[in-house]
Amino acid sequence: MNKPLLFSKGILLMFSLGMLLPNPPAEAADIENCALCHKYPGLGRIDQNQKKRIFYVNEDSYTHSVHGRLRCSDCHKEVDKFPHHDVPKVDCASQCHITEPSGDRKFSHAAIIEKFNKSVHGACDEPSHESLQGDLPTCTYCHENRILRPISVLAKESPGIAREIINRCLGCHEDEQWARTYYSHLTHRILPRRSSKTMVRLCTSCHEDQERMERHGLEATGTYRDTFHWQAIKYGNLNAPNCIDCHAPVGYFSHEIMPKDNPDSSVHENNILQTCSNQFGLQQCHPGATPAFARGPIHPSGVKARLFDARLATFDKKEQIKRGELSPFKSLIAEKAQKEMTTGEYYQYIFLLIIKYFYRILIGSLISFMIFHQFLDFLATRRELKRRKHP
Amino acid sequence: MSAFPESDEKKYIRMNGHERLQHHLTWTTFVLLAVTGFMVEFPESWLVFLGSYKEPVFFWRGLIHRIAAVVMIANLFYQGWYITCTRSGRSYLIAMLPRLQDLWDFLQNMRYYLRLSPEKPAFDRFNYKEKMEYWTAWIGNVIITATGFILWIEHLFPKFFFDVSILVHTMEAILASCAIMVWHFYEVHLKPGKFPMSGIFLDGLIPEHELIDEHPREYERIKKDETATHLIEA
Numbered sequence: 001m002n003k004p005l006l007f008s009k010g011i012l013l014m015f016s017l018g019m020l021l022p023n024p025p026a027e028a029a030d031i032e033n034c035a036l037c038h039k040y041p042g043l044g045r046i047d048q049n050q051k052k053r054i055f056y057v058n059e060d061s062y063t064h065s066v067h068g069r070l071r072c073s074d075c076h077k078e079v080d081k082f083p084h085h086d087v088p089k090v091d092c093a094s095q096c097h098i099t100e101p102s103g104d105r106k107f108s109h110a111a112i113i114e115k116f117n118k119s120v121h122g123a124c125d126e127p128s129h130e131s132l133q134g135d136l137p138t139c140t141y142c143h144e145n146r147i148l149r150p151i152s153v154l155a156k157e158s159p160g161i162a163r164e165i166i167n168r169c170l171g172c173h174e175d176e177q178w179a180r181t182y183y184s185h186l187t188h189r190i191l192p193r194r195s196s197k198t199m200v201r202l203c204t205s206c207h208e209d210q211e212r213m214e215r216h217g218l219e220a221t222g223t224y225r226d227t228f229h230w231q232a233i234k235y236g237n238l239n240a241p242n243c244i245d246c247h248a249p250v251g252y253f254s255h256e257i258m259p260k261d262n263p264d265s266s267v268h269e270n271n272i273l274q275t276c277s278n279q280f281g282l283q284q285c286h287p288g289a290t291p292a293f294a295r296g297p298i299h300p301s302g303v304k305a306r307l308f309d310a311r312l313a314t315f316d317k318k319e320q321i322k323r324g325e326l327s328p329f330k331s332l333i334a335e336k337a338q339k340e341m342t343t344g345e346y347y348q349y350i351f352l353l354i355i356k357y358f359y360r361i362l363i364g365s366l367i368s369f370m371i372f373h374q375f376l377d378f379l380a381t382r383r384e385l386k387r388r389k390h391p
Numbered sequence: 392m393s394a395f396p397e398s399d400e401k402k403y404i405r406m407n408g409h410e411r412l413q414h415h416l417t418w419t420t421f422v423l424l425a426v427t428g429f430m431v432e433f434p435e436s437w438l439v440f441l442g443s444y445k446e447p448v449f450f451w452r453g454l455i456h457r458i459a460a461v462v463m464i465a466n467l468f469y470q471g472w473y474i475t476c477t478r479s480g481r482s483y484l485i486a487m488l489p490r491l492q493d494l495w496d497f498l499q500n501m502r503y504y505l506r507l508s509p510e511k512p513a514f515d516r517f518n519y520k521e522k523m524e525y526w527t528a529w530i531g532n533v534i535i536t537a538t539g540f541i542l543w544i545e546h547l548f549p550k551f552f553f554d555v556s557i558l559v560h561t562m563e564a565i566l567a568s569c570a571i572m573v574w575h576f577y578e579v580h581l582k583p584g585k586f587p588m589s590g591i592f593l594d595g596l597i598p599e600h601e602l603i604d605e606h607p608r609e610y611e612r613i614k615k616d617e618t619a620t621h622l623i624e625a
Contacts, residue, residue, distance in 0.1 A: 294550075379504070
């Protein structure tokens with residue numbers, strides 16, 4: 001992604017003219033008057049951890065965001081003195097001053113966070129998760145709210161709502177701000193908010209990181225991009241499945257993605273047939289799928305088998321392993337592979353490997369021979385033609 | 392030696408109507424199948440470069456690929472019928488069968504290429520290059536048809552069948568495309584004297600000097616047996 005570039009562009013801008021030109025105040029009431037300072041694009045500093053922090057809030061972006069009707073202090077608690085020292089990090093589970101309309105409680109994301117924490121991405125009781133908290137996604141990792149990236153507005157990155165759509169709302173509702181809020185509130189839950197490509201990019205930003213995945217005994221998903229699913233997405237096919245279309249299909253919830261051996265997971269072997277057929281979706285994907293088809297590995301097996309293989313290659317070090325001088329497994333994933341992979345799966349992988357190398361050798365040798373043969377023919381034909389011209 | 396010489400030179404039939412129709416069906420479906428097939432192997436950056444209107448393109452890609460595949464398979468049956476059930480087809484098949492002579496021809500030809508011998512081998516109606524191309528095309532077509540059908544009705548098979556099929560289908564396509572480019576395109580388009588292309592596939596006629604040059608044994612046979620049906624003076 002071009003974030004670093006974007007950043008430097010933004011910094012350049014804020015030093016050149018941003019300091020002098022605060023954005024025009026937006027309509028939403030800023031009762032606490034935070035914008036008095038935070039409207040200046042130059043507001044920022046480098047903190048104790050040498051991290052660059054930007055405290056500028058683009059008011060226009062903010063008021064049009066999902067949180068546009070909240071007060072700053074609803075999320076940024078304990079901001080009570082200048083300069084704001086020791087402010088705790090924003091906790092998405094905290095209550096804000098909006099009343100949840102179906103009950104009379106204060107609104108909070110706590111319920112969803114509770115569900116999320118039980119999911120494979122949450123801080124569940126998986127042993128590897130405790131020591132590797134930093135690897136897990138936080139709320140804001142996936143929900144990259146535009147107000148968290150105030151500089152991005154400079155790069156026209158905000159898609160917004162099409163004018164002709166909002167004009168329909170404005171036919172009856174006078175307040176554009178109000179219309180935008182409620183339009184977004186509904187549509188965000190009905191339509192996918194991200195294009196499939198963005199979705200794949202988001203998930204693979206962690207899941208293609210081989211090192212990080214190995215820490216958790218997972219396979220990196222680089223092979224998704226070899227599938228026909230990704231090929232269709234590449235061409236902009238709206239019905240082609242991205243990551244969550246299978247891992248959180250209709251009837252499941254993206255905050256509650258479970259590991260595949262959990263019976264609540266959409267890819268658990270009891271549920272996978274339903275997931276592949278996508279019976280309740282807008283379009284059925286593989287309606288006639290058989291269980292044998294659905295249970296096959298959709299991310300082409302490979303990494304796991306290779307590691308399993310590496311394990312087999314250490315046979316000559318058996319004695320060392322017995323004495324405990326050498327770990328029998330190269331990595332967590334190899335250990336898992338040995339446990340999970342059936343003999344059938346292993347031989348299937350070997351079979352595919354043989355076909356692959358057979359064809360590689362065949363293509364390589366045959367085409368090289370052909371090129372060599374035709375080159376000789378070219379020389380001979382030219383020789384022949386020359387001889388005929390000047391006998 | 393130009394592509395379409397305007398001369399009074401005698402010409403002989405090298406490809407009859409059936410054979411030309413089969414060839415036209417083969418090359419049109421091959422081009423369509425290769426283009427629509429390799430489209431799914433393009434990197435994303437190429438697609439961005441090639442522009443928008445991508446979703447309809449993907450839809451038509453799949454449809455054209457399947458239609459062309461059906462035509463190609465029908466053409467295979469047509470060819471199978473032709474080489475077994477017609478007289479000219481049977482003589483075509485018999486002339487196409489590999490013989491030990493082809494091996495000697497190949498060795499002699501290599502010696503000629505490497506200037507170890509001044510003598511070009513005297514080829515018959517089909518030389519070893521043409522035979523090799525013909526029979527590998529049959530094998531490739533059968534493999535790619537079988538795997539293509541599995542991919543078409545993938546959901547009825549275990550996933551492993553799909554994995555094998557997609558691998559074989561892709562590899563076979565790469566092999567066929569490379570072979571056609573190197574072997575066939577050189578032989579009928581790029582070879583000195585043939586550029587831009589040999590006209591045989593259009594009118595089916597081979598000029599006498601080319602026949603003497605490339606298929607001398609066949610020429611002798613025609614001269615001996617005036618009633619030979621597969622090659623008639625035109």
